[in-house]
Amino acid sequence: MQVLHMQLDLNELSQLAPIFRELFKGYHVSRRDPELYAQLSNFQDQYRTLFKALGFELVCDTRGFYYFVPDLAAAAVNKTAQRLALFTFILVEHLADQGRDPVAVLDGGSLGRDELPSLLEKYRDLFIQAEVQTVEELEEKIMRRMTQLGFAGEENGIYRFLPPMHRFLDVCLSVQQDRDLAASLHSVLPLPVPVLIDDDSDEKLLETDDPLDLSDFAEESEEDAMARAIAEEQETDA
Numbered sequence: 001m002q003v004l005h006m007q008l009d010l011n012e013l014s015q016l017a018p019i020f021r022e023l024f025k026g027y028h029v030s031r032r033d034p035e036l037y038a039q040l041s042n043f044q045d046q047y048r049t050l051f052k053a054l055g056f057e058l059v060c061d062t063r064g065f066y067y068f069v070p071d072l073a074a075a076a077v078n079k080t081a082q083r084l085a086l087f088t089f090i091l092v093e094h095l096a097d098q099g100r101d102p103v104a105v106l107d108g109g110s111l112g113r114d115e116l117p118s119l120l121e122k123y124r125d126l127f128i129q130a131e132v133q134t135v136e137e138l139e140e141k142i143m144r145r146m147t148q149l150g151f152a153g154e155e156n157g158i159y160r161f162l163p164p165m166h167r168f169l170d171v172c173l174s175v176q177q178d179r180d181l182a183a184s185l186h187s188v189l190p191l192p193v194p195v196l197i198d199d200d201s202d203e204k205l206l207e208t209d210d211p212l213d214l215s216d217f218a219e220e221s222e223e224d225a226m227a228r229a230i231a232e233e234q235e236t237d238a
Contacts, residue, residue, distance in 0.1 A: 015039040023068040028150030028164035030065040088168040113157040
């Protein structure tokens with residue numbers, strides 16, 4: 001612990017409390033949060049060292065965002081992460097159907113609130129898996145969570161996607177590539193999606209505290225875990 005004290009000057013870490021509070025609840029700090037982002041950027045090593053001592057891994061994504069991953073490995077993807085991953089899959093197909101570039105839209109682009117009703121109707125069967133059956137539930141369970149966790153901002157009925165969306169977009173595109181799903185983007189069939197876990201199931205006990213933990217077993221990457229979940233869904237449907 002002596003090394004820790006030598007490396008850290010807590011007076012420099014003036015935003016420690018708000019940064020920890022936001023990261024701890026699963027929020028992704030990006031340039032949209034200039035004060036917190038500047039602190040993390042200027043004292044990245046110090047914050048990483050301190051948080052590691054507290055049992056948290058500070059992930060510094062080169063595309064401009066920071067988030068926490070607890071040290072504990074998870075054996076299940078929790079429901080919040082699954083809903084947002086499902087929504088990302090739906091958006092990729094929806095945008096491709098419209099001739100819009102999914103990567104361009106989800107990397108700094110926007111989606112109008114007025115597009116949500118038609119989106120819900122078009123993919124009703126998939127949204128039901130996420131326990132989303134009305135526009136109100138779509139806004140509450142998915143869109144609001146995306147803004148709360150730093151994946152998007154909302155202003156005047158427009159949702160603008162932020163760099164942290166890459167956490168889901170990377171997994172989505174990787175799964176497509178691995179399973180050669182690109183050809184299905186323009187088909188009438190929806191993309192395969194992860195299996196949602198019942199709130200009351202025993203699997204819920206295996207979740208970590210990270211509201212967006214996309215890991216699975218310790219040896220699995222995020223992409224492998226998502227691909228495995230999709231494969232299990234396909235076997236179930238077969």
